[in-house]
Amino acid sequence: MKIDFSKSKILIVDDNPANIDILLELLSTFDVRAVLDGTSALEAVQQELPDLVLLDITMPGMDGFEVCRRLKEDPKTKDIPVIFLSASSDSNSIIKGFDLGGVDYVTKPYLAKEIVARVQTHLKLRMTMRVLDRLANVDELSGISNRRRFFADTSKLFEEMKRSNTSLILFIIDIDNFKTVNDTYGHSIGDSVVKAFVSTVKKNIPSYNCFARLGGDEFVLTMTSISQDQARDQMERLRSNIEQIRIVQNQDIRFTISIGMSRLEPSDRDLDELLARADINLYQAKKMRNALVG
Template sequence: MKNKTILVVDDTIANLDILVELLDQYDVIDATNGKDALEIVEDEHIDLILLDIMMPEMDGYEICQRLKSEENTKDIPIIFITAKTDENSIERAYDIGGADYVTKPFQPKELLARVKKELQIQELMNNLKLLASTDPLTKLYNRRYFANVSQHILELSKRQKNNLSIIIIDIDKFKNINDTYGHQAGDSVIVALANKLLHSHRKSDLACRYGGEEFVILLPNTQRNEALQVAEKLRKEIADISVDFQNKQHICFTVSIGVSEVVVANEPNIEKALKRADDALYEAKNSGRNKVCSI
């Protein structure tokens, strides 16, 4: 498992040297106290933590509790490495979220095996989370993920007092594409549109496949006029897409787009704004398609 990053925390330099040398197949960062360890986790992507318990000022238990209380660090597996062997210490380590417990002096091969096991479990969990949050055809986020994360984005926007906007995109006459070329061709069109969205939106934006041939983009810190410009640019670029299909067929398609703004001071969630964007989308559909409308 190359390129995994392990944080080793121990106040004894000799112990750190042993662990760094033993874990030479990984990227290892070391820290001699809890304060430095917490700062490192904030700044670096850490896959696993090896954590001593008995340290001055902040012991391993407190470090673990702090990490498990934060959303962005709670899922990092922690293996305690300590000279404490009593049952109460071991029980407490597991109770506060430790993944494993290794007593000193440890056997090198046993420690490496436990490290490998935890990294494998973590990778499996990450893959399961990815499958649960993404659409398998397009690799965009799915509707469930959008519903969960959009509320967090709204709360952040409220604190920053910045409005955000919503764009809903629907492929025009998609049923005709399926009926004329087949569902495989329809999937190819959906993937082509998704790829455009993947490479067009800002990193701060949240794009997802909302269902069928419908896509949604949430744009933080964006007012309606700005969102309309983004939507119109997308509409034009999508109209220029040509999907190569079997027998050298070239499928071109257009989209209709609805736009709305979420006024964060007035709206507890984005549901009403989503409905406005959806109404605007239907207005675009009913007034000729291949256009952007806003309500």
């Protein structure tokens, strides 16, 4: 499979303008930026995340090793592949580079075909990892987090909110009569219902922390640092807006949602307790249909 690298963003960090000019020429088919020192490099990645960093080791002030260490400490930048650049082939430097999280080590003077090949290889690996991450963590139909991602992220969030004594509100949302919609109108309409629901949540709930699909017609949403009344008001507006949606123009195909709500209590030992209370409230809401309980 041929890959278009023209949009791949590469950041070059080198204090020698002559070295930068060489790399800019060799990598002219990529989207390349360059900076002359470590501090500028850290600022540049915050402004726009690159797909790859080519990082000179020996620079005045902050050297390449320190830049890499800081990149790997930051959750936002820790997965960016770093290729070290150096005039030295000293084994200790190479080992240190890999220990700090570098993915490769290129020595000067550069061989044109070699550096392009190494850059392309690590960009391909980066793209592959992104695809695998999406397959593992994103619901294919809706484009939001899947069950696995929800539990991984929200279990950590639960512990953080409990330690800081910060509010955590959780909603389990069920599309009413979803099986009937599929059976009556077909699965393509059912898919449209799911997509319309997800789109409406994104437009109407600006403050959610995590939004995930747990199963076919069941979703979960969390909010933090918000009062219970504020969270409830947002979800009531969502519920009201959902019932106004027409899935197919000129046809009266509509749907509603039922919502179970719970909040983090001091006595909660884990996320499961929060989910269990929301699930009980959802059961009550579904008895009424198109309702919020909690």
